[in-house]
Amino acid sequence: MNTQRYAIIGAGALGGLYGAMLARQGFEVHFLLHSDFDHVRAYGLKVDSIWGDMHLRDIHVHASTETMPPCGVSLIGLKTTQNHLLAELLPAPTRDGGVVLVLQNGLNVEADSAAIVGEDRVFGGCCFLCSNKVGPGHIRHIDFGKIVFGQYRGVSSTGSAAAGSSAGQTDAKMDSIGHQICDDLNAAGVPTEFSDNLALVRWRKLMWNIPFNSLSVILNASTKQIMDDPNASALAEAVIREVRAGAAACGVEIPEAVIEKTLENTRKMVPYDSSMRLDFLNKRAMEAEAILGNPLRAAKESGYEMSRVETLYHQLRYIDHTNS
Amino acid sequence: MNTQRYAIIGAGALGGLYGAMLARQGFEVHFLLHSDFDHVRAYGLKVDSIWGDMHLRDIHVHASTETMPPCGVSLIGLKTTQNHLLAELLPAPTRDGGVVLVLQNGLNVEADSAAIVGEDRVFGGCCFLCSNKVGPGHIRHIDFGKIVFGQYRGVSSTGSAAAGSSAGQTDAKMDSIGHQICDDLNAAGVPTEFSDNLALVRWRKLMWNIPFNSLSVILNASTKQIMDDPNASALAEAVIREVRAGAAACGVEIPEAVIEKTLENTRKMVPYDSSMRLDFLNKRAMEAEAILGNPLRAAKESGYEMSRVETLYHQLRYIDHTNS
Numbered sequence: 099m100n101t102q103r104y105a106i107i108g109a110g111a112l113g114g115l116y117g118a119m120l121a122r123q124g125f126e127v128h129f130l131l132h133s134d135f136d137h138v139r140a141y142g143l144k145v146d147s148i149w150g151d152m153h154l155r156d157i158h159v160h161a162s163t164e165t166m167p168p169c170g171v172s173l174i175g176l177k178t179t180q181n182h183l184l185a186e187l188l189p190a191p192t193r194d195g196g197v198v199l200v201l202q203n204g205l206n207v208e209a210d211s212a213a214i215v216g217e218d219r220v221f222g223g224c225c226f227l228c229s230n231k232v233g234p235g236h237i238r239h240i241d242f243g244k245i246v247f248g249q250y251r252g253v254s255s256t257g258s259a260a261a262g263s264s265a266g267q268t269d270a271k272m273d274s275i276g277h278q279i280c281d282d283l284n285a286a287g288v289p290t291e292f293s294d295n296l297a298l299v300r301w302r303k304l305m306w307n308i309p310f311n312s313l314s315v316i317l318n319a320s321t322k323q324i325m326d327d328p329n330a331s332a333l334a335e336a337v338i339r340e341v342r343a344g345a346a347a348c349g350v351e352i353p354e355a356v357i358e359k360t361l362e363n364t365r366k367m368v369p370y371d372s373s374m375r376l377d378f379l380n381k382r383a384m385e386a387e388a389i390l391g392n393p394l395r396a397a398k399e400s401g402y403e404m405s406r407v408e409t410l411y412h413q414l415r416y417i418d419h420t421n422s
Numbered sequence: 423m424n425t426q427r428y429a430i431i432g433a434g435a436l437g438g439l440y441g442a443m444l445a446r447q448g449f450e451v452h453f454l455l456h457s458d459f460d461h462v463r464a465y466g467l468k469v470d471s472i473w474g475d476m477h478l479r480d481i482h483v484h485a486s487t488e489t490m491p492p493c494g495v496s497l498i499g500l501k502t503t504q505n506h507l508l509a510e511l512l513p514a515p516t517r518d519g520g521v522v523l524v525l526q527n528g529l530n531v532e533a534d535s536a537a538i539v540g541e542d543r544v545f546g547g548c549c550f551l552c553s554n555k556v557g558p559g560h561i562r563h564i565d566f567g568k569i570v571f572g573q574y575r576g577v578s579s580t581g582s583a584a585a586g587s588s589a590g591q592t593d594a595k596m597d598s599i600g601h602q603i604c605d606d607l608n609a610a611g612v613p614t615e616f617s618d619n620l621a622l623v624r625w626r627k628l629m630w631n632i633p634f635n636s637l638s639v640i641l642n643a644s645t646k647q648i649m650d651d652p653n654a655s656a657l658a659e660a661v662i663r664e665v666r667a668g669a670a671a672c673g674v675e676i677p678e679a680v681i682e683k684t685l686e687n688t689r690k691m692v693p694y695d696s697s698m699r700l701d702f703l704n705k706r707a708m709e710a711e712a713i714l715g716n717p718l719r720a721a722k723e724s725g726y727e728m729s730r731v732e733t734l735y736h737q738l739r740y741i742d743h744t745n746s
Contacts, residue, residue: 333736
């Protein structure tokens with residue numbers, strides 16, 4: 099029997115998929131739903147997935163976290179543009195000391211959760227996932243899905259080594275909880291890795307997310323259109339190099355070979371609309387602060403100016419402003 | 423009587439206006455026309471100008487420069503994207519040693535003309551002009567119009583001091599011709615200044631042209647929209663600062679106060695579509711090489727990387743490629 103209890107804060111394309119996988123495996127999962135609450139309560143949650151199709155009817159759905167029991171893990175599946183809601187959403191499920199697993203794009207996106215539950219109770223992670231919500235309570239997971247996560251160690255330690263936890267959970271306790279979460283997810287069929295270097299995981303993902311999310315919106319282009327054009331691909335590469343240098347300034351060393359590997363993988367991808375482009379096309383707010391603004395500021399505080407990234411950041415903020 | 427003979431290579435919104443002003447003053451002006459040749463031969467050239475409306479019927483029009491007499495001055499009013507035509511267009515009107523006055527946007531745009539007639543017979547200049555072609559043989563000049571020009575001194579001397587002329591016209595001779603052209607234009611009612619520092623004139627104009635031409639296309643925005651938005655205007659300012667630093671690397675010192683002045687003037691402008699935005703909207707090739715590519719390479723050769731400008735350059739080249 100699986101005793102771990104999970105809260106899924108934001109059961110969209112990401113939270114809905116991972117929550118469904120955990121529920122199917124027998125974990126007690128509590129889904130927070132907003133616009134789809136009535137639909138899912140009536141008809142259940144439908145997930146078409148490369149890991150097997152699911153139609154979960156007997157699940158715990160909530161229109162508010164107030165009705166949730168305390169949970170061991172609260173998984174954040176909201177967009178970072180919704181983080182102002184966390185102060186209202188997190189206290190209930192975390193009230194007995196549960197941890198938070200922030201599966202959001204960007205850098206230092208755990209800070210908003212940490213401000214509520216404390217830095218020493220937060221994990222952050224990156225998902226390598228192609229999944230979309232295609233209708234009310236209906237998710238389509240089309241490719242990938244691996245999670246790599248690690249303990250959050252505070253904004254000031256974006257970079258290198260761990261800052262010691264000041265109070266509450268010890269690193270050893272968090273390490274043990276992290277391994278348990280990792281085991282749970284793997285048992286549920288979600289390929290998951292527990293890393294001891296969250297900053298490295300995040301910056302490495304940013305090497306893709308910053309150039310390709312930004313350029314896909316600014317140039318109104320798919321990944322294939324970017325890679326097929328000599329100027330757009332040269333720019334993508336220059337941005338990737340700059341992000342790697344920004345990471346290095348923050349004490350995160352990424353091997354140079356990752357640059358070419360990132361480009362090569364993108365060349366091989368099927369034409370893909372980045373999450374930011376989907377937000378843009380659907381006139382939703384874009385995660386420019388999480389994906390570009392935070393890394394920009396972190397690098398600047400470490401003395402390195404990512405001027406290409408800053409250019410893209412300002413452009414995105416302008417586009418975001420005129421798009422909503 | 424005015425004895426100076428002018429060839430107008432490209433009688434569009436710019437060449438047509440200045441040529442008409444010279445012709446009205448009594449100079450012998452030969453207009454090269456392409457698509458409007460038949461119309462202008464039949465109905466004359468119509469210019470609605472803040473300097474007075476003109477309808478010139480009795481003018482010299484040519485469908486090819488082959489039919490032109492040798493001219494003292496050949497004024498280049500083509501877009502730089504048409505410079506591949508110069509090898510065919512320039513030899514006839516310059517055959518008796520006449521000079522070339524390159525009134526094109528960008529940096530080192532004189533090089534194409536210099537390659538044909540020799541570096542020592544070329545002037546370059548910037549026009550501060552709002553003028554459009556509104557119909558066949560019909561130009562509307564709505565604001566400004568001043569010309570500042572100077573002797574071209576070769577690509578290698580983009581920056582500071584003059585490179586000595588190796589052959590042909592001496593600097594003193596060119597200086598005298600330059601002053602004559604300046605007097606001619608002023609007599610014709612075109613406010614004109616002869617500068618001894620063309621590189622300074624060009625880089626200073628680039629401080630406006632690079633940010634506002636580029637951003638107006640990439641962000642699909644008017645100058646007013648750019649200046650009214652905190653992110654777009656912050657980016658414009660960062661680019662202006664970078665261009666100033668690029669100029670300095672090339673030995674061209676521009677006072678820091680010009681930055682704020684450029685921003686302030688743009689804030690005060692009526693909402694304005696830059697020439698590059700008009701080209702983009704009309705699906706014409708944009709002058710990305712002249713306005714961004716050449717300054718970028720000049721600064722890089724002097725050891726300074728304008729990474730923001732390079733970002734804009736790659737974006738424009740991609741947009742240009744998908745727009746035509």
